[in-house]
Amino acid sequence: MDTKTKIALVTGGSRGIGKNTALKIAQKGLDVIITYKNSKEEADQVVNEITALGRKAAAFQLDTTSVKNFDEFIQNVSKHLQENTGSAHIDYLVNNAGTALYSPFMQTTEEQMDEMFNIHYKGVFFLSQKMLPFMNDGGGIINISSGLARFAIPGSSVYGSMKSGVETLTRYMAKELGARRIKANVVAPGAIETDFGGGRTRDDKEVNSFISNVTALGRAGLPDDIGGVVAFLCTDDAGWINGQRIEVSGGMNL
Template identity: 45%
Template sequence: MSRIALITGGNRGLGRATALALIDAGVRVVYTHRGDPGEKIDAIPLELTVGAIGSYDQFVVDLQRTLRDHFGREDFDFLVNNAGVGVHASIAGTTVEVFDQLLDVHFRGMFFLTQKLLPLIADGGRIVNLSTGLARFTTEGYAAYASMKGAVEVFTRYLAKEVAPRGITANVVAPGATATDFAGGHLRDDEQLRAGLAQVIAMGRVGEPEEIAGVVAAMLGDGTRWITGQRIEASGGMFL
């Protein structure tokens, strides 16, 4: 029986790279998007706005129907909480509206979406939550964003303990600077910025989406079934 993964925000960036890595590994993929499913791949798109908690009950119904119709199953194996938004603002310049947007997507929404999905995750399954290297090191303008991800890391440890009796693991993957379209695509497109960041990364360059996707895929693999409640940073040794 094929394993099934659900990836939030799988239409672009790290989510899309993770979907492709899992497909290559023989995993069947369902991914969420906000209106634009992105370039067609061998996966099933479902629309969802992470943070719109009132829509979660209907999303669960849609997901259950998708699992039955496409896979003949009532559950799935892997949850990857990847969906996110990027906002650059100083503490002094962070508005309540921006703070609430980050909170709704990165923590409040992720928390309650995971809560809704726990009954559908098969025993022995895996959960990977995406954090950021910015929860370890500091860079100007990301206090609110990094604080949300810090909350995700604490939540993941508690989650790991709660789901362990079902044989489910829960871990965090924390990317460093990675060349995606996140937050306007600056790390992908700005060569001067990439060169500057390379000076503080032990491996001497910015990461690529496929490298983060490989770490997520590894955390869902059989070889990592004894790892839970851990933070895995994939940053190339940034700010060591």
């Protein structure tokens, strides 16, 4: 990494949309730091793939539900950056890490709601807040939301509600960070074929067929449909996009 190269931090970057995003960002000429929760092996493979693209990369373990560990994580990242670039700062933060919850409104427990809140809202809020002193002016924050914040599918009341909260938060970020020229935007994928939620969209033929039937482009999404859009927001070409929600769903439930 050199001081002239911009750097993006992608949470949950070891697989699925996060992995694709990290690779697409690297293809744009940025160096990348990813986080992973459990699988160091998967994360190291992503680092190797980014390195093969000619960019620099590193992976750090982070449980984004545990705010108490954020300070130590940021210290480790900033130390790594200082030693390798001469600066402890990044340019872009992509809040991607998350888990699924498929539970009817009438059956959802307080524990399930708390878990969703911690990872999809509280974690996003405080990681962004704590990273701000280590972000360069003129950079950006991209929060990953979901089409489920716009349309309702039974079983996703908590997940969709948390993503709606993040979308509102993003507009506040854009307003309050404008003085530092830090943009804040939302990318909201539709249903994507990954191992997210146990691979439900990818592996359940009935679910996949339903999604295809309600999507204008006639299929479920793939990680490759999403990562490039996030990567675009990490470039100067997207420098005047701020406070926006970009849905990338192939026209789902229009």
